[in-house]
Amino acid sequence: MTARAPTLSLTAVCRTFGTGARAVGAVRGVSLELHAGEAVCIMGPSGSGKSTLLSIMGGLLEPDRGEVAIAGRRLADLSQRARCELRRRQVGFVFQRFNLMGALSAAENVELGLHLAGVAAPEGRRRAAGVLERFGLGPRGGALPRDLSGGEQQRVALARALAPGPVLLLADEPTGNLDSANGRRVVELIRAHVRGTGAAAVVVTHDRRVSEAMDHCLWMEDGVLGGFEDRPGAAA
Amino acid sequence: MWSRLARRNVLLDRRRFATSALGVAFALALVLVQLGLFTGLAANATQVIDRSPGDVWITGRNTGNFQWGQPIPRRSLDVVRSTPGIDWARELVTGWTQLRHPDGGVQRLEVIGFDLQSRVGAPWNVVAGDARDLAVPGRVALDATSRGKLGHFSLGDHREIGRRRVRIAAVTHGITSFTTIPFVFASLDTAREITGTIGADETVYVVAGLAPDASLEAALDALRGRLPHLDVYARQAFRERTRRYWMFETGMGIGFLLTSMLAVCVGAVIVSQTLYAATSEHLPEYGTLKAMGATDADLTSIVVRQALIAGAAGCVPGALIGAVVVRGIRAQGLEALLGPGLVAIAAGIALGACVLAALGSIRRVRTLEPAMVFRL
Ligand SMILES: Nc1ncnc2c1ncn2[C@@H]1O[C@H](COP(=O)(O)OP(=O)(O)OP(=O)(O)O)[C@@H](O)[C@H]1O
Ligand SMILES: [Mg+2]
Numbered sequence: 001m002t003a004r005a006p007t008l009s010l011t012a013v014c015r016t017f018g019t020g021a022r023a024v025g026a027v028r029g030v031s032l033e034l035h036a037g038e039a040v041c042i043m044g045p046s047g048s049g050k051s052t053l054l055s056i057m058g059g060l061l062e063p064d065r066g067e068v069a070i071a072g073r074r075l076a077d078l079s080q081r082a083r084c085e086l087r088r089r090q091v092g093f094v095f096q097r098f099n100l101m102g103a104l105s106a107a108e109n110v111e112l113g114l115h116l117a118g119v120a121a122p123e124g125r126r127r128a129a130g131v132l133e134r135f136g137l138g139p140r141g142g143a144l145p146r147d148l149s150g151g152e153q154q155r156v157a158l159a160r161a162l163a164p165g166p167v168l169l170l171a172d173e174p175t176g177n178l179d180s181a182n183g184r185r186v187v188e189l190i191r192a193h194v195r196g197t198g199a200a201a202v203v204v205t206h207d208r209r210v211s212e213a214m215d216h217c218l219w220m221e222d223g224v225l226g227g228f229e230d231r232p233g234a235a236a
Numbered sequence: 237m238w239s240r241l242a243r244r245n246v247l248l249d250r251r252r253f254a255t256s257a258l259g260v261a262f263a264l265a266l267v268l269v270q271l272g273l274f275t276g277l278a279a280n281a282t283q284v285i286d287r288s289p290g291d292v293w294i295t296g297r298n299t300g301n302f303q304w305g306q307p308i309p310r311r312s313l314d315v316v317r318s319t320p321g322i323d324w325a326r327e328l329v330t331g332w333t334q335l336r337h338p339d340g341g342v343q344r345l346e347v348i349g350f351d352l353q354s355r356v357g358a359p360w361n362v363v364a365g366d367a368r369d370l371a372v373p374g375r376v377a378l379d380a381t382s383r384g385k386l387g388h389f390s391l392g393d394h395r396e397i398g399r400r401r402v403r404i405a406a407v408t409h410g411i412t413s414f415t416t417i418p419f420v421f422a423s424l425d426t427a428r429e430i431t432g433t434i435g436a437d438e439t440v441y442v443v444a445g446l447a448p449d450a451s452l453e454a455a456l457d458a459l460r461g462r463l464p465h466l467d468v469y470a471r472q473a474f475r476e477r478t479r480r481y482w483m484f485e486t487g488m489g490i491g492f493l494l495t496s497m498l499a500v501c502v503g504a505v506i507v508s509q510t511l512y513a514a515t516s517e518h519l520p521e522y523g524t525l526k527a528m529g530a531t532d533a534d535l536t537s538i539v540v541r542q543a544l545i546a547g548a549a550g551c552v553p554g555a556l557i558g559a560v561v562v563r564g565i566r567a568q569g570l571e572a573l574l575g576p577g578l579v580a581i582a583a584g585i586a587l588g589a590c591v592l593a594a595l596g597s598i599r600r601v602r603t604l605e606p607a608m609v610f611r612l
Contacts, residue, residue: 051610060527060606081531088529095609099524103244115237116529172610 005072007167007200008034008057013066015052026052027063028223036167039194039201041211043228044220050204051172053220057202058091058170059083071167088116092161096173098153100145106156107132107141110163117164131159135189151182158186162193169193169201175210187213238534242541249514253546256510256590260550261557263503264586267496268558268574271582273565274492276572278479280414284348285475288356290326290443291452292316292459293474295467301481302474303346303415305330307438312463316442319458321450326350327439328357329424331431332417333398335386343385345397345420346413349427356443359421364391365406370423376430377406382418398430414482500589503550508593511543515597519604526606535601539594547590551583558582 015027026049034040042050055061056068059075068075070090075083092113100109110128111121119127132141135155145153154174161169169190175183187210194201203210211217211228219231246253279286285293285302294316296306316325329349334342350357352371359367359377369375376397378386389395393404397420411419420430428434446455452470459468469477483489515522522535558574565572 052607055607055610058527060609084529084531086529087527091529093524093527093609095524097520099520099609101241101244101521101524102518103248104241108240108244112237112241113528121237 005069006033006035007038007071008032008202009067009069010057011067013053013056013063013068015049015056015061015063017052025223027056029066030223030225031066032218032225034168034200034202036198036200037194038216039191039203039214040216040218041203041205041214042218042220042225043205043211048220049223050220052223053225054170054172054202054204057168058093059087089118089164090167092164092166092169094154094157094161094169094171094174096176098145098150098157098177100153100157100160102145105142105144106137106148106152106159109145109156110159113160113163119164127163128159131163132156135159136185149182150177151179151185154178154182154186155189158189162189165197165199167199169199169203171201171203173204173206175205175207180209183207184209238537239541242538243545245514245518245538246542246545249517252510252514253542253549256507256543256546257550257553259503259506259510260547260586260590261552261554263499263589264551264554264582265557265561266499267582267585268555268579269561269565269572270492270496270499271578272558272562272572272574274483274489275574275578276565277414277488278483279573280412281482282475282478283411284357285471285478287360288328288358288443289354289445290356291446291471292322292444292455293469293471294442294444294459294463295469295474296440297465297467299467301478302330303478305440307434307440308442308466310437310439312466313439313442315462316444316459319444319455319462321447321455321458323445323447323450324354325442325444326354326356327424328441328443329427329431329434330357330440331427331433333420333430333432335420336396336399337387344417346415346417347398347427347431348419348421349424349431350421352423357421359406359408359411359419361408361410362406363409365404367406367421369405370421370426372405373423373426373429374400374402375405375422376402376426377408377421378404379408379411379419381410381412385416385418398432400430402426402430500585503586504589504593507543507546507590508596511539511546511594511597512600514542515539515600519600520609522601523604523606523609526604527609532602535604536598539597539601540591543590543594543597544587547587551586554586555579555583 010030010032013027013030017024017026030053044050056063107128110131111124114124114127129141132138137155140152174186190201191213193199205211217228219226219228296308299305313325313327316322331347333345333347335345336342348357389404391404391407394401456468562572562574
């Protein structure tokens with residue numbers, strides 16, 4: 001709404017799975033503000049709630065308590081439909097396993113993201129080709145995902161997420177299935193997008209090289225998010 | 237975009253969707269053959285009505301259908317002729333008899349006795365001899381298509397029909413009954429003689445033609461007033477009555493319906509299973525689409541389109557197979573009809589069944605949690 005609203009704001013967000021003795025507090029009271037042009041990474045042990053937190057940030061999962069707002073709009077106030085609309089235009093997702101549509105070519109996958117964001121077909125085709133070109137995939141636009149290397153697939157997935165110009169990028173282990181050279185490339189593209197468009201990015205990773213390229217690093221453990229330096233076991 | 241995605245999904249998974257299409261083709265072909273036989277039967281049951289001129293049929297009370305005609309007083313013919321609005325009237329004698337083979341076996345026959353001065357109940361498709369020769373008492377016309385049941389016969393041969401020695405004076409071709417009982421055509425008097433159940437003062441039907449400009453409704457009313465003990469039908473109504481009887485009041489219609497429904501069910505199960513398997517395999521993709529902001533309606537449309545593509549791919553061969561089989565049935569001398577309208581209706585039912593078969597898959601993608609994309 002206002003120009004000063006943080007791109008992403010979480011206030012005392014909690015999410016528990018299951019009930020009774022088997023209840024798991026996956027996210028326990030997380031508050032966070034992320035502004036335009038900021039890129040943070042979240043690290044932490046397996047099962048600490050990082051993916052759950054990303055789902056909540058992107059409006060894929062509703063928190064039991066607390067509030068989430070993207071670009072000043074409280075998700076709890078939005079209808080299901082409006083939340084879909086928000087994700088289509090404002091949020092980009094990148095996954096460890098790429099999650100491309102196997103039946104669509106690289107270019108069509110990118111067009112799909114643009115289509116959802118409301119970009120009409122001819123314009124979408126043009127823009128998809130442009131983004132793929134910038135991502136070094138110009139000649140691979142017609143290829144199916146199964147004919148692309150892992151690094152190429154992840155760059156297509158990144159192009160799909162970034163082509164509509166989202167204000168928020170949420171990535172879960174984007175380099176987890178890539179070798180270091182391809183991982184570096186993906187991180188560079190994310191950084192370039194954040195710098196170039198003023199988007200905010202949250203990247204969950206186990207990869208030190210990724211975390212070093214981000215503005216801040218946060219540590220998540222047992223559903224609690226804190227500063228990276230304050231993590232248990234960090235050298236005092 | 238959704239139709240492109242659906243199309244590509246089908247193409248990528250073509251072996252699986254070919255199974256779906258095969259199921260649809262099988263079901264549609266079977267339904268078409270059933271429908272063809274069913275409508276053929278309906279058309280066959282009224283062929284004598286359809287081939288006869290006349291606007292009004294007068295029958296015994298509660299006759300119900302052409303095949304179950306019963307004797308009525310012959311003087312009703314004069315009553316009909318003198319009714320205002322009626323231009324002409326002819327009688328038609330129908331009944332049952334049997335042919336005794338030289339070796340002693342018997343074959344049931346359906347007798348059509350007609351007025352040689354008119355076309356009411358007259359044989360069509362005479363391929364040998366002359367129907368006019370039936371005017372001579374003791375002469376009949378038999379159908380060559382029924383030689384299997386009647387034994388070989390030729391023009392001029394004698395046979396024993398209804399305990400009387402008759403001479404075959406004309407041979408028709410292709411006049412068969414869905415009851416499988418062969419027809420024998422004869423003059424009114426010969427027909428009375430060989431049935432043995434219709435007296436000289438009796439007839440079975442009176443068929444009348446309207447005077448030009450006369451109102452059908454008015455004529456029907458006048459006839460009903462004058463013939464209170466008989467049923468008076470417009471030709472179309474008697475036709476419908478007869479067809480409805482055979483199609484719905486006997487078990488035949490139910491049999492056809494059940495077979496068709498079974499075929500549709502088998503096809504739907506095949507489509508449903510293959511589509512569900514394909515959908516389950518692509519769940520991560522559907523989850524990703526949801527995360528990207530695709531609505532449940534978007535996902536439903538993708539799944540339904542896939543079902544429809546597979547269905548349409550099955551409808552083409554299904555319709556062809558059905559048409560070929562129906563043609564084959566006709567070549568066997570059996571009645572079967574298949575018009576483009578029926579094919580369109582059956583294909584519509586097949587596609588509708590495909591959509592129903594997609595319901596399980598639709599439910600699966602609609603209940604999919606988008607947050608699953610982070611747990612793959
Ligand atoms: N849908 C769910 N139902 C039940 N429990 C869940 C569900 N999603 C997550 N959990 C639980 O919540 C906790 C946090 O899971 P989450 O996937 O967020 O961890 P993570 O930090 O992403 O782990 P990893 O590094 O292995 O990806 C785990 O104990 C997990 O088992
Ligand atoms: Mg995770």
